[in-house]
Amino acid sequence: MQDVTEILGKYSDNINSEMKTSLSNISPDELKEASIYLTKAGGKMLRPSLTILTCESVGGNISNASKSAAAIELIHTFSLIHDDIMDDDDIRRGKPSVHKVWGDSVAILAGDTLFSKAFELVISAKDDVVSGDSIHEALATVADACVKICEGQACDMSFEGDFNVKEEEYLDMIFKKTAALIAAATKTGAIVGGATPEQISALYEYGRLIGLAFQIQDDYLDLVSDEESLGKPVGSDIVEGKMTLIIVNALEKASPKDNQKLVEILKSDNCSQNDIDKAMEIIEKYNSLQYITNLAQEYVKKAKELLEILEDSEAKKALILIADYVLKRQN
Amino acid sequence: MQDVTEILGKYSDNINSEMKTSLSNISPDELKEASIYLTKAGGKMLRPSLTILTCESVGGNISNASKSAAAIELIHTFSLIHDDIMDDDDIRRGKPSVHKVWGDSVAILAGDTLFSKAFELVISAKDDVVSGDSIHEALATVADACVKICEGQACDMSFEGDFNVKEEEYLDMIFKKTAALIAAATKTGAIVGGATPEQISALYEYGRLIGLAFQIQDDYLDLVSDEESLGKPVGSDIVEGKMTLIIVNALEKASPKDNQKLVEILKSDNCSQNDIDKAMEIIEKYNSLQYITNLAQEYVKKAKELLEILEDSEAKKALILIADYVLKRQN
Structure with missing residues (x-):
């Protein structure tokens, strides 16, 4: 980094x-x-x-x-x-x-x-x-x-x-x-x-894709990082009942019973560590972490491909590094 | 109107x-x-x-x-x-x-x-x-x-x-x-x-002057209008202890004793009709209503003079009428 x-x-x-x-x-x-x-x-x-x-x-x-x-x-x-x-x-x-x-x-x-x-x-x-x-x-x-x-x-x-x-x-x-x-x-x-107009379009799309990956990584880090890197407690999105892509995905794929349990935890005003662990179990059962990681990686891959419209330069190298950084960052 | x-x-x-x-x-x-x-x-x-x-x-x-x-x-x-x-x-x-x-x-x-x-x-x-x-x-x-x-x-x-x-x-x-x-x-x-650049400058200044007159008239109406036209009680600026040009002028010109009395009324949380009347007395004693009326009229006069840079037209006539309206309006 x-x-x-x-x-x-x-x-x-x-x-x-x-x-x-x-x-x-x-x-x-x-x-x-x-x-x-x-x-x-x-x-x-x-x-x-x-x-x-x-x-x-x-x-x-x-x-x-x-x-x-x-x-x-x-x-x-x-x-x-x-x-x-x-x-x-x-x-x-x-x-x-x-x-x-x-x-x-x-x-x-x-x-x-x-x-x-x-x-x-x-x-x-x-x-x-x-x-x-x-x-x-x-x-x-x-x-x-x-x-x-x-x-x-x-x-x-x-x-x-x-x-x-x-x-x-x-x-x-x-x-x-x-x-x-x-x-x-x-x-x-x-x-x-x-x-050129083509370069402008490609660079807008590059920005859009790394922007999406950036936000998805934020959602991901909230669940898998450590409190020191993150600057806030791990799992705080679950405690606050926030809709993130992980939660959206898990709720979409979960059985009615698991969906109900997860919603209960998200709605709860007094979320315990046990509740967070239970939510994580459901999220892992439906591979939601893997799903959003794949999606973000796909976005970054496409973003880098779009840069092929540019001549080689130090700036182009930097744009490639930044696309990768979006997923590698820990905070 | x-x-x-x-x-x-x-x-x-x-x-x-x-x-x-x-x-x-x-x-x-x-x-x-x-x-x-x-x-x-x-x-x-x-x-x-x-x-x-x-x-x-x-x-x-x-x-x-x-x-x-x-x-x-x-x-x-x-x-x-x-x-x-x-x-x-x-x-x-x-x-x-x-x-x-x-x-x-x-x-x-x-x-x-x-x-x-x-x-x-x-x-x-x-x-x-x-x-x-x-x-x-x-x-x-x-x-x-x-x-x-x-x-x-x-x-x-x-x-x-x-x-x-x-x-x-x-x-x-x-x-x-x-x-x-x-x-x-x-x-x-x-x-x-x-x-032309000269017309642009003149019309900016016209807008600035009628804008100042517009705001001064707001302060004036708060004290001399009736509740029905105004849509709020007369004297509400005094009740709320708001600094308006009338108050600024009265405080600047008032004797230390009158200044102190006016400040007391403005600071008061429970302003009575008697307090408002007393404040009006001080304001009238130092001719502050007359002062701000003269100032606003002067602004409107200057604003209209600036319009002399324009050829005669319906629009020019309308701009003159609007300058006058700023001081004639009752709400």
Whole structure:
């Protein structure tokens, strides 16, 4: 994993500098601090790095992509802030979440501000090196992802307590909630790098597939990782009764009796370790862990095949490594 | 006022139709309904009508402006939904507010969705009649207004309980919170209508000035209107201890004793009619109502003078009427 950490780290100064400039003149101070807070909390920088790498992979350079990359990270941060309010999550990136520090109102506004600043950043990227048409296409890509993020979060919330969610519905939800922004990141990089329409399509699809695999791996790690790597107790999705692809698959395949037992555990307000073990037994009985692992591997395989449209380059190698990393990561 | 109601009503079918198309394919249904709800609640349509009128006033036509106009109304609606959550306001446009019907989480998402859709709408306006450069400038104008709306709301919240707010700070707050979007509405119309740079500047300033007058008139009506026209009790700003330009002015000019008395009333949790009358006495003693009325009239006068840059037209006449209406309206 050292390699990927290095790849993602390589661009972080550049991305941080663009974000810092963009957020430097917000007033009043409280709003400024709340808006900047999470951007300084050490995110992985996966999405903005993908924007720069896809730009480089089609012959562009970092100066074509850095503003759009920073904008993608601001959109991601905006969605984290608003999601944390909705889910009442206390911790984000190892720190108290924005609404825990400043309250819901300032957190709503900080998210809205980052959202606005993200569009400002992409708009400001129109210059000698990036044409107006490219910026227009990039803006359409980002706006489309923003709509999907909202729809995905709304779907996710509507799944709460619904134990009849179908695999197709679940995959559509994680596409919108997680993969759409990763796909927008890779597509935007391709656009500002001057890619052909075929390359733009392929890189969008690459982003979509690794985005889906990324979310599926999240579901997987919740059950098979250890608490130290994960930063939260193993099996917490079961305790919280959350619909994940593993649960969706197990419920679809389980006998009526096992289905009923699993739903009972998911519904329970006082889930014991024994309940988690029982749920794991049912999940293993129907090979649901294997099923979702295979699916994620298939997505990553297809994503890498799509990269064959690119000339060989360091950036292309990095995109292949990132596709693999999505499944190898432990947190 | 019949005239202005007719002017604003003239374009509402067009604007509603653009909004409807833009919001028609949101999913899931709950998010769609929450997003559409306020757009169907009979808003005044002041902002989007200004976009179309300014477009027409520089020689453009309604087809150049209708998408941008609808986008401006979506931004306005987004900000109302989020503001109502922050201020915990129960009623909006005579109906229960979005968060009262669907809860805070869906209301946050509905606002975010309208925000995203607004940018999509402006982006989609690039076609045979509106150039890419104009759309780029319109997008920059809208994004700038969005940042300012967030800053203005944050400032407004930070003024709560601060009885040392200066006039300049207050005017900057209402510029950002209210006038910036009205100015963006008039500037955007000018841009998509093909205005000269001088016309664009003049129409932005026209929007800014009538926006300031609009907000000052809101403060004025709270004290001098009747409950029936206003839809809320007269003097509610005093009861809530809200900083308005009237209060800012009275506190600045009052003797230490009157200042202290007024602050006491504003701070009081149980404000009686007697307290409101006493506050009004202090306000009248220092001519604060007259002061803010003069200021608003001066803004409207300047706004109308700026329109001299335009050729005579029906649209120009309408813009003059709207400037006057801002001060004549009773609610």
